[in-house]
Amino acid sequence: MSFDLSQFNQLFFEESAEHLATMESLMLNMDVQSPDMDDLNAVFRAAHSIKGNSGTFGFHDMTDVTHELETLLDLVRKGEAELTDEMVDVTLQAGDVLKGLLEAHQEGLEPDLEPSKAVIAELNVQLAKAKGETVVPSEPASDISDRATVDQESVGVPAESSQTDIIRSYLIHFPVTDDDTEMLFDSLKELGELNIIDSPENGGEEWFFSLNTDSAKSDIKELLEFLISPDGISIEEELNADDGSFGFFEDVSTTTDDQEEDPGYGFFDDLDKISSEAEDPGYGFFDEPEAPDSKESAEEKDESDDPGYGFFEDIEVSDSTEQLAESNSDTSGSDNDDVIGKALTGKNSEDTGQEFDGYGFFEPVDEKQAGGESFEKTTSKSTARAEVTAPVTTTTSSTAKQSAAKNTAQKVAKQPQETSIRVSVEKVDQLINQVGELVITQAMLTQMASEVDPILHEKMANGLAQLERNTRDLQDSVMSIRMMPISLVFSRFPRVVRDLAGKLNKKVKLEMVGENTELDRSMIEKLTDPLTHLIRNSLDHGIESPDKRATAGKDVTGTILLRASHQGGNIVVEVQDDGGGLNRERILSKAIEKGIVTSDSIPDSEVWQLIFAPGFSTAAEVTDVSGRGVGMDVVKKNITSLGGRLEIESMEGIGTRISIRLPLTLAILDGLQVALGDEIYIVPLTSIIGSMQPELSDIKTVSGEGAVIAIRDEYLPIIRLSDLMNMPGEFDDFEQGIMVILESDGQRVALFVDDLVGQSQVVIKSLEANYRKVDGVSGATILGTGRVALILDVAEIISMHKQRAKKHSQGMLV
Amino acid sequence: MTEQVADSQDSDFGRLLGQEYLTFSLGEEHYAVDILKVQEIRGYGAVTKIANAPAFIKGVINLRGVIVPIIDLRIKFNVGEAHYDEFTIVIVLHLSNRVVGIVVDGVSDVVSLGGDQIKNPPDFSANFDSEYILGLATVDEQMLIIVDIEKLMSSEEMALVDKSRMQAV
Numbered sequence: 001m002s003f004d005l006s007q008f009n010q011l012f013f014e015e016s017a018e019h020l021a022t023m024e025s026l027m028l029n030m031d032v033q034s035p036d037m038d039d040l041n042a043v044f045r046a047a048h049s050i051k052g053n054s055g056t057f058g059f060h061d062m063t064d065v066t067h068e069l070e071t072l073l074d075l076v077r078k079g080e081a082e083l084t085d086e087m088v089d090v091t092l093q094a095g096d097v098l099k100g101l102l103e104a105h106q107e108g109l110e111p112d113l114e115p116s117k118a119v120i121a122e123l124n125v126q127l128a129k130a131k132g133e134t135v136v137p138s139e140p141a142s143d144i145s146d147r148a149t150v151d152q153e154s155v156g157v158p159a160e161s162s163q164t165d166i167i168r169s170y171l172i173h174f175p176v177t178d179d180d181t182e183m184l185f186d187s188l189k190e191l192g193e194l195n196i197i198d199s200p201e202n203g204g205e206e207w208f209f210s211l212n213t214d215s216a217k218s219d220i221k222e223l224l225e226f227l228i229s230p231d232g233i234s235i236e237e238e239l240n241a242d243d244g245s246f247g248f249f250e251d252v253s254t255t256t257d258d259q260e261e262d263p264g265y266g267f268f269d270d271l272d273k274i275s276s277e278a279e280d281p282g283y284g285f286f287d288e289p290e291a292p293d294s295k296e297s298a299e300e301k302d303e304s305d306d307p308g309y310g311f312f313e314d315i316e317v318s319d320s321t322e323q324l325a326e327s328n329s330d331t332s333g334s335d336n337d338d339v340i341g342k343a344l345t346g347k348n349s350e351d352t353g354q355e356f357d358g359y360g361f362f363e364p365v366d367e368k369q370a371g372g373e374s375f376e377k378t379t380s381k382s383t384a385r386a387e388v389t390a391p392v393t394t395t396t397s398s399t400a401k402q403s404a405a406k407n408t409a410q411k412v413a414k415q416p417q418e419t420s421i422r423v424s425v426e427k428v429d430q431l432i433n434q435v436g437e438l439v440i441t442q443a444m445l446t447q448m449a450s451e452v453d454p455i456l457h458e459k460m461a462n463g464l465a466q467l468e469r470n471t472r473d474l475q476d477s478v479m480s481i482r483m484m485p486i487s488l489v490f491s492r493f494p495r496v497v498r499d500l501a502g503k504l505n506k507k508v509k510l511e512m513v514g515e516n517t518e519l520d521r522s523m524i525e526k527l528t529d530p531l532t533h534l535i536r537n538s539l540d541h542g543i544e545s546p547d548k549r550a551t552a553g554k555d556v557t558g559t560i561l562l563r564a565s566h567q568g569g570n571i572v573v574e575v576q577d578d579g580g581g582l583n584r585e586r587i588l589s590k591a592i593e594k595g596i597v598t599s600d601s602i603p604d605s606e607v608w609q610l611i612f613a614p615g616f617s618t619a620a621e622v623t624d625v626s627g628r629g630v631g632m633d634v635v636k637k638n639i640t641s642l643g644g645r646l647e648i649e650s651m652e653g654i655g656t657r658i659s660i661r662l663p664l665t666l667a668i669l670d671g672l673q674v675a676l677g678d679e680i681y682i683v684p685l686t687s688i689i690g691s692m693q694p695e696l697s698d699i700k701t702v703s704g705e706g707a708v709i710a711i712r713d714e715y716l717p718i719i720r721l722s723d724l725m726n727m728p729g730e731f732d733d734f735e736q737g738i739m740v741i742l743e744s745d746g747q748r749v750a751l752f753v754d755d756l757v758g759q760s761q762v763v764i765k766s767l768e769a770n771y772r773k774v775d776g777v778s779g780a781t782i783l784g785t786g787r788v789a790l791i792l793d794v795a796e797i798i799s800m801h802k803q804r805a806k807k808h809s810q811g812m813l814v
Numbered sequence: 815m816t817e818q819v820a821d822s823q824d825s826d827f828g829r830l831l832g833q834e835y836l837t838f839s840l841g842e843e844h845y846a847v848d849i850l851k852v853q854e855i856r857g858y859g860a861v862t863k864i865a866n867a868p869a870f871i872k873g874v875i876n877l878r879g880v881i882v883p884i885i886d887l888r889i890k891f892n893v894g895e896a897h898y899d900e901f902t903i904v905i906v907l908h909l910s911n912r913v914v915g916i917v918v919d920g921v922s923d924v925v926s927l928g929g930d931q932i933k934n935p936p937d938f939s940a941n942f943d944s945e946y947i948l949g950l951a952t953v954d955e956q957m958l959i960i961v962d963i964e965k966l967m968s969s970e971e972m973a974l975v976d977k978s979r980m981q982a983v
Contacts, residue, residue: 765879769880769881785860786860787876
């Protein structure tokens with residue numbers, strides 16, 4: 001049921017980067033004494049957007065930071081707290097951290113969460129200050145990191161843990177189970193920090209995860225056995241569980257991913273872990289100054305003003321650890337020293353708040369060196385460096401090697417690449433218009449060229465043929481700019497299905513095919529509601545309850561298939577279920593009762609269409625028994641307004657398939673050109689049933705006035721386009737012209753025109769942009785000749801005709 | 815009415831000072847419009863008729879991909895003869911929210927008129943309300959009628975704008 005949002009990640013990255021830039025520039029210009037409310041609101045909105053988006057995209061580490069930031073900003077925004085310099089600083093830091101996380105995600109790496117935790121802690125400090133409370137330790141940070149680690153799954157993410165209790169680390173295995181593991185994990189998360197190492201979803205054969213908690217082993221066992229079957233559960237206590245004495249290292253060691261490989265060698269393991277942790281952006285060491293003692297904040301501010309600082313952070317964040325190693329020039333060294341010094345202070349400040357005296361730094365590094373095999377890789381490059389920085393830089397350079405070996409591709413991509421640009425829709429539309437113009441010009445040239453001797457002007461003919469090809473290609477490319485994959489709509493349905501299935505106690509799995517089918521963006525937005533409705537209907541009324549399914553000999557789990565594909569010039573979206581199918585008798589009897597149909601001998605396909613009749617579907621009896629519920633008429637209306645058609649196939653006991661047939665884009669319409677006098681009109685192909693040359697014997701008059709035409713046992717009213725448009729037609733005689741049979745909202749009419757010119761795809765242009773709405777016309781287009789042709793609105797034509805008929809009969813009565 | 819015009823002239827004094835106008839003729843009358851509202855001048859042709867539109871709305875044309883309505887001011891103001899040939903001229907106006915083409919008998923000149931050259935129009939009965947006349951001016955012993963083309967074209971009697979949209983504007 002999981003689906004891939006990652007294809008939209010790029011969009012998220014760009015948007016978030018924009019939000020961050022906005023936030024930063026606003027914050028930098030903020031007058032602390034009298035902040036501008038609009039600016040504050042804008043900053044808040046930016047943070048809020050990032051929070052929302054990152055949550056959606058599953059980057060919970062970013063959500064966590066922005067959540068705290070938002071809380072703080074909200075206080076200021078509401079005037080409940082005064083804006084202080086510290087707040088501005090911490091906001092900027094948070095922005096930097098977010099930028100780091102963002103870039104790490106963008107590179108496809110696991111971000112280092114240290115700086116975000118630090119900044120969350122700092123945000124909490126500011127929050128507490130703002131509320132006038134005393135400074136509290138970073139309690140919220142720990143549960144936030146819990147969440148983050150779970151989401152990161154199986155990655156060695158360092159986590160904060162409370163220093164007071166003795167934390168044990170357990171490794172828990174249990175086999176794949178049908179039981180509700182989600183609930184289990186929720187409960188485990190309450191106990192402590194959960195880190196999934198292997199799960200069936202990842203292809204493993206069993207659940208395997210580590211848990212850091214202060215609870216006793218027996219408690220965990222009890223919990224597990226309560227929630228899942230006790231067979232095969234194993235809980236081991238980790239030997240290298242931290243004992244609180246390692247300070248810096250403990251966090252890292254407790255949650256690392258490959259502990260299970262070598263649980264006994266806590267020490268070396270730790271080091272590996274550190275390396276692998278650093279292998280994330282590797283900036284864990286550097287970014288720590290984001291959580292300084294408040295004492296340092298003044299200095300801190302200087303630092304954020306320092307352009308060199310921003311530079312270093314950027315490099316590290318972007319995962320180009322290699323670059324970092326390279327950049328260990330002497331000049332940058334001093335910056336690094338400074339940063340590192342603070343980094344460690346920041347780290348230590350958490351528990352002791354001690355000032356930087358080098359202690360916090362040297363201790364862990366020495367230990368690292370003692371145990372660090374990886375230090376043999378130390379490059380000589382940094383040996384001349386100051387003692388303080390050398391170990392750290394070697395660490396990063398060696399990790400750079402590791403990461404480079406791991407992923408050579410990333411070596412190339414040192415800087416995050418811009419893979420797309422954001423352009424306003426206006427500009428795209430302008431481009432499309434201009435290309436449309438080009439196509440028309442090209443068509444005109446071709447037309448002119450056809451009048452000259454092709455043998456004498458062979459070269460010109462060749463040139464024009466090439467021009468035609470090129471313009472078509474150009475048009476296709478330009479049109480594709482507006483195209484988006486339909487997965488934008490599809491992606492929300494797994495959730496809809498899951499939630500609704502749970503609510504209805506049904507077992508349903510959703511399959512999606514052809515998510516990459518592209519269609520016009522504006523159409524995608526309008527497709528969401530009808531599709532949601534259809535899927536809900538399938539779930540609610542189509543798929544039977546598990547019991548029923550079992551009795552019917554079907555798989556207990558129902559399937560809803562969502563499929564999108566190109567068929568000709570159309571997009572076809574199908575919603576198919578293997579449920580009970582529609583019940584013909586029920587629908588028919590209901591329809592007869594409502595007076596919609598009179599005969600019960602109509603074909604199935606027409607019976608199914610009845611469920612789209614307005615008011616029909618609201619009947620509870622029908623929805624209970626056979627399916628399809630409230631608002632199918634709305635679905636139909638929406639689809640029709642998109643120029644689409646709905647088709648239903650259903651078989652009792654087997655299932656139902658509803659197909660939506662849509663034009664590729666809203667900007668293009670498949671139309672039939674009909675002639676009336678000198679003018680050409682476009683009739684949308686979707687509303688045409690057929691056309692015919694009428695025989696006089698088929699045409700009857702009613703009371704000598706209104707004419708009808710008999711087609712397949714049906715009398716259709718005849719509408720003369722010339723009357724409707726108030727234009728003279730070429731023919732007055734029905735026999736000489738053509739009847740085009742149109743249908744809209746289940747009503748059929750025959751439109752009398754002079755001639756059929758041909759079928760073509762036309763680009764829809766707005767008449768209303770410079771003019772106003774014209775009755776019976778939905779828009780205009782430009783023909784190959786450069787002339788404007790009006791596009792007929794069939795539904796409106798039919799209602800216009802009705803009104804005229806009414807007026808006419810009233811006139812007759814008077 | 816005159817007062818209003820006078821007011822607007824005072825406030826728009828700077829605007830009227832030495833402003834350029836495009837003059838055109840309709841029958842024997844000479845009109846002028848703010849040249850900044852003029853997008854281009856082109857020949858008349860390939861007009862698609864629109865159903866149930868007033869007679870002075872000739873239809874719409876394709877102006878480089880934009881659908882532009884064409885109004886024959888000769889029919890609207892009942893001056894000159896409405897015939898169409900290769901010399902028939904369309905002035906394409908770029909108004910604040912729309913592009914409109916007007917058919918005129920001929921485009922004469924571009925003149926620069928200072929605020930003091932423009933006299934308030936007297937109240938008179940004409941085919942259109944003096945509301946749409948900014949003033950009168952004399953150039954080369956000819957009277958120029960300076961038209962507030964923006965106001966005229968968005969007026970209800972031009973039937974160019976939907977009523978609902980007019981209220982919104």
